[in-house]
Amino acid sequence: MPYAVRNSIVLAVLLLLVGGGGAAYIFFYQETRIEELLEERAVIQQQLGDADDLFERLVSVQERVELLNASWRQRPRTLVTEETASNTNVYLNAILAQSPELDLNVFTQEQVEQNGCGYTRYHLAGQGTFESFIRLVQFLEFGPRLMKLRNFDVREVHAVDDQRGRITHTVQFDIDLLAYYSDQEPFADDFETPAVAQTRFASITHDPFRSLVVPEIPPNTFDLPNVEKSTLLAIMKGRAFISDQKNQLIMLSEGDEVYLGYVSSIMPERRQVMFMLNKGGIIERYILTLRFENQFLGSKRK
Numbered sequence: 001m002p003y004a005v006r007n008s009i010v011l012a013v014l015l016l017l018v019g020g021g022g023a024a025y026i027f028f029y030q031e032t033r034i035e036e037l038l039e040e041r042a043v044i045q046q047q048l049g050d051a052d053d054l055f056e057r058l059v060s061v062q063e064r065v066e067l068l069n070a071s072w073r074q075r076p077r078t079l080v081t082e083e084t085a086s087n088t089n090v091y092l093n094a095i096l097a098q099s100p101e102l103d104l105n106v107f108t109q110e111q112v113e114q115n116g117c118g119y120t121r122y123h124l125a126g127q128g129t130f131e132s133f134i135r136l137v138q139f140l141e142f143g144p145r146l147m148k149l150r151n152f153d154v155r156e157v158h159a160v161d162d163q164r165g166r167i168t169h170t171v172q173f174d175i176d177l178l179a180y181y182s183d184q185e186p187f188a189d190d191f192e193t194p195a196v197a198q199t200r201f202a203s204i205t206h207d208p209f210r211s212l213v214v215p216e217i218p219p220n221t222f223d224l225p226n227v228e229k230s231t232l233l234a235i236m237k238g239r240a241f242i243s244d245q246k247n248q249l250i251m252l253s254e255g256d257e258v259y260l261g262y263v264s265s266i267m268p269e270r271r272q273v274m275f276m277l278n279k280g281g282i283i284e285r286y287i288l289t290l291r292f293e294n295q296f297l298g299s300k301r302k
Contacts, residue, residue, distance in 0.1 A: 078144060102136060115184075117184060119180045124175045124176075130210065131205070139201075145179070147178060148177075150178060152173070156171060158170070227288060240266050240288075271289060
């Protein structure tokens, strides 16, 4: 057999072997593998959903993140990276400068930390006017620093002011203060805490802790006529003459001030003078009646 024919036969057999092996590989292995990959792709596409929908959701989430970051940067309250008792005392002193009629004692209790965030618990005990107390609450709850108040114990206290001749009302309180801090990067502040003096709040004048009735009666500091210890001596239209607790002659008109109240009405036809007295929140009517045997006028009050 010629050499060229023999080589041709050998080459043809090799081609048949290679082609048959490739066809068998494609038919028996690759076909099954392609079907498996198609099924896997279908599952992945079903899990991921539509690509356009995913892109729209991504854009929406990015916009929301930018909005939250802008809100965080513009927030009125700051979160300090480190909480120390000295810094908190400086902050509280700045608040007390806005509330001069308030006595305050601060006690450090505990520090609670969780993964770079936490708070220090302080106990605040003090006493002062309601206006000063409510200003303290406003600064701590809504002021420049992030703080919260817990466990309120507030009560009304009243005492007699001998110098001004009236009953003073104050508020006594015990409160827990939580001063928050965080050294985590997302919460880091890039601006200083605003000054307390620049913070403004709406004024609250109604005192819900003030009782309407008090057991104490203010002293007669200004030596006003005590009508309960006085005698009506004479009465005419619009005027009345009494002898007070010091046996001094005093002329009264409607609306004149007396101890614990004022002259409400002068009634010559009834020979009576009516007074309205406030006895620790209880309003009483007191009437003096002219008696003919009351002839002693006493010395005239200067």
